[in-house]
Amino acid sequence: MFTDRIKEDRAFAAAKPGLLDAWLSGWRDSRFARIVAEAGQRLLSPGKSLTVRLSQGKYLSLSGTRYCRVECRRGAVWVTATGDGRDRVLTPGQRVTLTHGGKVIISGRGESSEAAVRWD
Incomplete structure (x- = not known):
């Protein structure tokens, strides 16, 4: 059981993110996305x-x-x-x-x- 877990960790560490994953992670961390998320939270949350x-x-x-x-x-x-x-x-x-x-x-x-x- 323990050796299977180590193999999985190595396999996932070797996997490289695709272009879509890189773009989504960059967009998620952008200032614009944070502003949109805050506005949505204010709109949908009760004051x-x-x-x-x-x-x-x-x-x-x-x-x-x-x-x-x-x-x-x-x-x-x-x-x-x-x-x-x-x-x-x-x-x-x-x-x-x-x-x-x-x-x-x-x-x-x-x-x-x-x-x-x-x-x-």
Whole structure:
């Protein structure tokens, strides 16, 4: 049994990859393939989401997000993000999508504010 295993290892070590194998291994290791794989993973994987109730003076801070969507469900919600340059106040039914990476701060404006947040 042991000698058969050694013969198999030698036979596989002597085998040379064909042109198709060499091309596929080079393509698999390329930057383009990694970008396509990451995009497919983001597209097919569920993002993180939560619904949060914020009263006056309470806030939610998200850091390291590449994509963030905030929707106001009730009351008014104040949203600011690094790299965006402006603050937004959302009322029920309004939403904002932030695509800059960085920190996002969501704060309640009033006693009973509710926001739905989805990020990646």
